[in-house]
Amino acid sequence: MPKLSKPLTDTQVKTAKPKGDKPYTLADGGGMYLEVTTSGSKIWRMSYRQENGKQNRLTFGAYPEISLLEARAKRAVARKLLADGIDPGQFKRDAKQAKAIAATHTFEAVALTWLEKTVATRAVTTQEKVTNWLKKDVFPFIGNMPVSAIKPTDVLATVQKMEARGAIDSAHRVKQICGQVLRYAVAIGLIERDVTTDLKGALTISIKTNYASITEPKQSGELMRSIFSYTGHPYALAALKLSALFFVRPGELRSAQWSEIDLEAAEWRIPGEKMKMKVDHLVPLSTQAVDILRGVFAMSGHGKYVFPSIRTNERCMSENTVNAALRAMGYAKETMTAHGFRAMARTILDEVLGERVDLIEHQLAHAVKDPNGRAYNRTAHLPARREMMQRWSDYLDKLRMDVGTHSIRT
Incomplete structure (x- = not known):
């Protein structure tokens, strides 16, 4: 029978000292031993024999970082692997490699790759919003976690x-x-499933409401007077005025670039990648709009964006700017929003000014089709739309100056 080793005690391990100029070992049984080096270091190791008969050894770590009890637990795991026909040394190397791979595939690293791979599917403003959400609200909490370790x-x-x-x-x-990020991780073989599917019903249900808007002419005139009396940042003031004149989506306005605007031709051509419908959109500029833009050009015309961030010219105005200005003017979010300028124009142009609905829908960049079911291009009915946009600007001026025309259908 093979000689059985008497298990070590904590005292033996603690008091073991170097002996001479060679390391020596203290056996604990089951192939595990404590190696004491000439420098006094103590290392837990385990000898074992592979299925092919080759002798091998494992290193569990140094004492006292790894206690006698912890070393024995590691030995038990290794012996279980051997009993299952698995080489514990190779298992340890594979686990180490998997850990290293996982460390390079953090949620943040995968999310940034996903953002880059899918950028063509989103409008510029949406890409910016998604990126900001991830950087501000996600990465600080799970960004450093390997995607394989993330739980619901x-x-x-x-x-x-x-x-x-x-x-x-x-x-x-x-x-x-x-x-979406985790499904991308599934697609490239990093994880087996998207764990967010387990979160169905876990968040508060949001009650959908329309964007708050002022749609009555008299109140619209009061709003326009408030806007023209606003004393905030010049970019915010110009954005408020143009929000009313253009009635484009807030993200489209704040991300406007000077390269898209032709002041001489009085046109703003918004590329499709910025639009919700992914179709190029043309905004005819009224004389009032051109005057406002010329004033803004004197401030930001040297840069890329019509409305740059006040912190850096490399980014456009914050999505909260126009809404914050409305709040500063005394308009609660339940009364008026940046998006509400669209409803204001849609309602008054139709119900008060009697403009053609198809022209209004064109200018709102909604899907409008011809009698054959084909979508109109961005220049459809341009002369008529240009006249409508000038009438709208003139009407807003009349409302602001309160000359009594707000209730007259023209």
Whole structure:
């Protein structure tokens, strides 16, 4: 029978000292031993024989970082692997490699790659919004985690922080974005499944409401007077005025670039990648709009954006700027929003000014089709739309000056 080693004691391990000019070992049984080096270091190791008969050894770590009890636990795991026909040394190397790979495939690294790969599917403003959500609300909490280690509760805790501050709609959207990132990770073989599917029903249900808007002429005139009396930043003032004149989506206005605007031709050509419908859109500029833009050009014309961020010219104005200006003017979010200028124009142009609905829908960049079911191009009915936009600007001036024309159908 092979000689059985008497198990070590904590005292033996603790008091073991170097002996001479060679290392020596203290056996604990089951192939495990403590190697004491000439420098006094103590290292836990285990000898074992592979299926092919080759002798090999494992290193569990140094004492006292790895206690006697912890070393024995590691030995038990190794012996279980051997019993299952698995080489514990190769298993350890594979696990180390997998850990290294996982460390390079963090949620942040995968998300940034996904953003780059899918950029063509989103408008510029949407790309910016998604990027900001990830950087501000996701990366600080799960960005450093390997995608393979992320659990449903990790994503839930992240989006619940947004929910707690009242950003319920954004929390739902960010959960969807996290799911898209994880599905990309599935597609490239990093994980088996998207764990956000387990979060169905976990967030507060958002009650959908229309964007608050002023649609009555008299109140619209009061709004325009408030806008022209606004004393905030000049970019915000110009954006407020143009929001009313253009009634484009807020993201389209704040991301406007000077390269898209021809002041001489009085046209703003918005490329399709910025539009919700992914179709190029043309905004005829009224004389009032041209005057406002010329004033803005004197401030930002040297740069890329019509409305640059006040912090850096490399980014456009914040999405909160126009809404913040409305709040500063005394308009609550339940009364008027940046997006509400679209409803204001849509309602008054139709119900008060009697403009053609198809022209209004064209100018709102809604899907409008000809009698054959084909979508119109961006220049469809341009002369008529140009006249309508000038009438709208003139009408807003009349409302602002309160000359009594707000209730007259023309």
